[in-house]
Amino acid sequence: MDADRDTAAAVADRVLQAVLGTVDLLSIFAGDRLGWYRSLAHDGPATAAQLAERTATHPRYAREWLEQQAVTGLLTVHREGSAEGRMFALPPAVAEVLTDEHSLNYLAPFARLFGATGPALPRLFEAYRTGGGVSWDELGDNAREGQAEGNRPWYQHRLADALAGVPEVDAVLRTSGVRILDIGCGAGWSSIALAESYPGTQVQGVDIDAPSVRTARRNAEAAGVADRCEFTVTDAAQLPEGGFDIAFAFECVHDMPRPVEVLAAVRRALRPGAPLVVMDEAVAQEFTPHGDDLERLMYGFSLFVCLPDGMSSPPSAGTGTVMRQQTLQEYAFAAGFTSVEVLPIEDFGFWRFYRLDCGGAGPAPVAGRAHSPR
Missing domain, CATH: 1.10.10.10 (Winged helix-like DNA-binding domain superfamily/Winged helix DNA-binding domain)
Structure with missing residues (x-):
C-alpha cells in the first residue's frame, strides 16, 4: 500500500x-x-x-x-x-x-505551434472520434509560422555544411545550372538556403498551401534569391517530367496523406539516376515504452498537428510524425525507388537524412498532396 x-x-x-x-x-x-x-x-x-x-x-x-x-x-x-x-x-x-530568429536555440515558435492547437481542440477531439482530420490550414497562421520559423535557423546555418559532408550530393549541387526540386517547400527557407549555398542552382519549390507559397516568395525576395527560387502552388500530379537533377523533401513526407503517390510523382520528375533526399524526424527504429524526450516530443507533434493534418485528406496513409525508417523504406519501394540509404549527417536538430535512388524514370505521376509549412 x-x-x-x-x-x-x-x-x-x-x-x-x-x-x-x-x-x-x-x-x-x-x-x-x-x-x-x-x-x-x-x-x-x-x-x-x-x-x-x-x-x-x-x-x-x-x-x-x-x-x-x-x-x-x-x-x-x-x-x-x-x-x-x-x-x-x-x-x-x-x-x-x-x-533571436536566427539562433539555433530559438524555441519561441514551438510555443506558437502548440498554442495554435488550443482553438482547434474541439475539432481534434471530433477527428479522434470519427477518423477525420484537422489540416495545417485549419490550425492557421500561428501553426504555419511556428513550424517555419522553428526550422529556419537550421536551414540557414547548418544545411550547407551538412550537404557538403555528403560528397555525392554536394557534387550534384555544385554543377552549374542544376535544377533542384523542393517538395512541400512551405515558407521556402529550405529552398532559400539551397540557393544561397549553391549559387549555380535553380530551385523549384512546390506546395499545396497557398499562404505558405506567398510567404516563400516574399522570403526569397527579401533574401535576394527570387531570380533563382520559383515557388508554385502545385499538386504532385502536376510536376514536370524528368526535368530535375535532385529533389529534396524536408520534414514533409510524414504529413502526406498519400506518400507513395507523391514519392512516385517525384521519382517521375527526376531525370534517370537522380536522387531524392528526404529529411524527417530522427525517431527510434521501433516503438518501445518509456521512450526518450525526442520520442515524447514527436508523439506530441503527431497527436496534435501532423497526424490530424495527414488524416484531413482521405484516403490517408495516416503516417504521423513518428515515421520510422522501415515505414519510409516501404513507401519508397512502393513508389519505385530501389534503395534507401541513411546519410552520414549528424547533430542536425531533431532530424535524419535519407537518400532515395532509383534506376529509371519511374511510374507516371499520380494525384498527391505535399505540404510542409517550413
Missing part, C-alpha cells in the same frame, strides 16, 4: 510539473505574440506601464505577465519598488531563445 502511495505521488508530481510546463508554454506564447519579449530585448527593461505603452497592451495584464515571468525565472527584476515602479529585464540567454 505504501508503495502504491509512493507511486501515485510520483505520478502526481509528474502531472504537476506538466501543468507548470503548460503554464510556461502558454505564457511564452503570449509574450511572443504580444511583442512583450521583443520589446524587452530591443528597448530594454520596463515597468508594466512602460511595456504596455510600447506594445499597445493593457498595463494590468502586462504587470501580471511580467510578475509571472519573474516568478517562473525567465525575467529578472531590474529595479525593486512598488508594483507600479518595479522594473523587469530580459536576460540575454532568454532573449536568444525567445527572440
